[in-house]
Amino acid sequence: MNRGGSSPSAAANYLLCTNCRKVLRKDKRVRVSQPLTRGPSAFIPEKEVVQANTVDERTNFLVEEYSTSGRLDNITQVMSLHTQYLESFLRSQFYMLRMDGPLPLPDRHYIAIMAAARHQCSYLINMHVDEFLKTGGIAEWLNGLEYVPQRLKNLNEINKLLAHRPWLITKEHIQKLVKTGENNWSLPELVHAVVLLTHYHALASFVFGSGINPERDPEISNGFRLISVNNFCVCDLANDNNIENASLAGSNFGIVDSLTELEALMERMKRLQEDREDEDASQEEMTTRFEKEKKESLFVVSGDTFHSFPHSDFEDDMIITSDVSRYIEDPGFGYEDFARRGEEHLPTFRAQDYTWENHGFSLVNRLYSDIGHLLDEKFRMVYNLTYNTMATHEDVDTTMLRRALFNYVHCMFGIRYDDYDYGEVNQLLERSLKVYIKTVTCYPERTTKRMYDSYWRQFKHSEKVHVNLLLMEARMQAELLYALRAITRHLT
Secondary structure (H helix, E strand, C coil), X not given: CCCCCCCHXXXXXXXXXXXXXXXXXXXXXXXXXXXCCCCCECCCCHHHHHHHHXXXXXXXXXXXXXXCCCCCCHHHHHHHHHHHHHHHHHHHHHHHHHCCCCCCHHHHHHXXXXXXXXXXXXXXXXXXXXXXXXXXXXXXXXXXXXXXXXXXXXXXXXXXXXXXXXXXXXXXXXXXXXXXXXXXXXXXXXXXXXXXXXXXXXXXXXXXXXXXXXXXXXXXXXXXXXXXXXXXXXXXXXXXXXXXXXXXXXXXXXXXXXXXXHHHHHHHHHHHHHXXXXXXXXXXXXXHHHHHHHHHHHHCCCCCCCCCCCHHHHHHHCCCCHHHHXXXXXXXXXXXXXXXXXXXXXXXXXXXXXXXXXXXXXXHHHHCCCHHHHHHHHHHHHHHXXXXXECCEECCCCHHHHHHHHHHHHHHCCEECCCCCCHHHHHHCCHHHHHHHHHHHHCHHHCCHHHHHHCCCCCCHHHHHHHHHHHHHHHHHHHHHXXXXXXXXXXX
16 A cells, blocks of 8 residues: 555554565454563563562652652553663653753643654553643644644654754754744753653663553453554454564574573673774775765664564555544654765764763753753663673673664664774674664664564573663664754854
C-alpha cells in the first residue's frame, strides 16, 4: 500500500506488522493464552526486575521524591536495575516537567506527546495525555494538532528533524521560530522545548529497546488475554516477539557458542588494549577509520536480523494508527543514513568544534537555568557507570566497550571524535548488536524481542538495560548538540 493509495480514514483502520509486514485490521483481536507479558518488560523476566525493586528501598524513595506520576511505573522499574542512574534520570525529568521553567506545565506534556508520536510510542503518549489533563491542559488539544495554538504547531519541523535527521537543523530553523510575530518563541522557551523533544525521542528508544509493557493490563477474557494487533500479530506466536517466557532466540546457537562469543569479546578487548599501547595511529588514519565505520553503518539493516528489509523498502507503507497520527505532521518522514550513498557529502560534525562540555552545557544552562547541570550529571553517570563485570566475569574494565557503544550512536548521526579510533567499534560490536543499536536508536518502533535476545546471549538483563541507557543518552546528546549548535549560530 503506497502512500496516497487509500483515504486517510481507511488507512486509520489498518496497521502494518513490523515483523512480517502484513497489513492488519486495527480492530482485530488475537486470543493468546494467559499469561503473556507480565511485569514491566516483555523482554526481561518479571522476577529479575521485581527482585531489584524489593531489595532497593532507595527506588521507592526516589519515586516519592521525583516521580511525575507519583507511582512506580514500568520505565522506572526497569531503570531501577541501575539505581544510581535512575536518580539522575528522575531528577532531570522532574525538573523539566515540574519545576520553574520558561514553559507552562500543560505545554510541557503536550510537547512530550508530540515527541513520542514521532516514534508511535503509545506508552509515552498515554502517560502524558494523563499528565496534560491533570496539569490543566485543554482537552480539545488532544483531538490533534489542528486544535492547538499555532505556536506549538510551529514546533513540528524541529520535532521531525531532531527525531530523524538532526544534522539538517540550521540557524534558519531557529530564526523562523523566534521571529514569527505573535507566535514567536523566546530563546529560553525554545531551549526548554528542545530539551523536552530530545528527552522524549530518546526515551522512546528506551521504551521500545527494553520492551516496556503498557501500564494498564489489556482486557482479560476467560483466562485469555485479548491483544490488539498494533502490539501483536499472529506471526509473533512464531517468532516469540513480546512473549516473556519464550525460549531465547539465542538458544538456537547453543550455550557453548554463546560462551565462546563472550570469551572472544574479552579476548578482543584485551588485544585492543595492548595494540593501543603499541600503536599510535596518524590523524589521517583515524579519519579514514571513521569514514569506513560511517559507510559500513549504511549496510546495517534496520529491523529484525532475520529479515533483510532496508528502510527504503517499506518507508512508504508504514501505516500509523490515528491516535498517534493526530499529533504529527509528515508521518512518512524518518531516519535516513547520514552517509547515504550517491548523495552530496554532508560535512561531518567534528565533536571538537562544538562539544557538550565546552559549548552546549553553558548555552543550555544560561537560557534554562540548572537543566545543564542535571543533564551533564546524567550523561556522565551513564557513561561512567560500571560494576566492573561482564556476564560471568568480574574485575573487568568495560570503559572501551561503553565508549564504543556511545560513539557508534554518534557516528550514525555524523558526529566524529578526533581522538577516538573507530576501528574499535568494528572489533567490539558484532553485527547483531549493531543491528540492535541502529534499530533502537533510529527506528525504535521496529525493535523486537528476537533482536534483543540475539546479541550478548550470556550477558545479564541488567547489562542489556545498561546498553539501552547508553544508547538513550548518546542519542539525546547527539540531537541536543545539533540543536544547540544551530542556536549558537543564530546568536552569532
